[in-house]
Structures are given as C-alpha cells and as structure tokens.
Amino acid sequence: MSFSTIIKKPGAFLPMVMSLAALITVLVFLALFGVVHQTDESAAAHIWQLLMGLQVPIIAFFAIKWLPRAKRQARKVLVVQAIFLLAALAPVYFLKL
Secondary structure, three states: OOHHHHOOOHHHHHHHHHHHHHHHHHHHHHHHHOOOOOOOOOHHHHHHHHHHHOHHHHHHHHHHHHOOOOHHHHHHHHHHHHHHHHHHHHHHHHHOO
16 A cells, blocks of 8 residues: 555544644644733643644554554655644743744
C-alpha cells in the first residue's frame, strides 16, 4: 500500500484537518482580539481544546490499525500528523494563551 493511498483514509487525514481547524481558530481569535489573557476561557479556547483532544483516539485507532499492516507508510502519516499537531500547539505555547 502506498503513502498516497493510506493518507486518504479518514484516520489519516482527519487529525490533520482537525489540527488545521484548531490553528485557524487560534489565528482568527488573535486577529480579532489580539493576545488577551482572560480569567475565563473563551469559546475559541474550548473549540481548540475539543479539536486537539478528539484527535488522540483517532490517531490511536489509526496507529493500531495501520502500523501492523503498512508500517513504513503508517509511520510517515504519523509524522505528518505530529507536525500538524505541533503547528496547532505552537501559537498557544509561545503566546501563553
């Protein structure tokens, strides 16, 4: 099975889409309100948390299903998923939101 085939599986691309949506949520919030430290979390913070947290079971399912079947391709997908995950975490970490 090739990388281009396995990346089309929902367990492969869905976490990347969720990370991208989380990153866009943070960037839109920053564009609208700037870096604001609030006593209560905003809706954007809750959306970001849900998008990031719900990726974990999807990634785990993907790894359990595809690592035994297509080890090399599944590892590549997991690396790409990790890059997307780190990209979504970066603004929150560096701006201490």
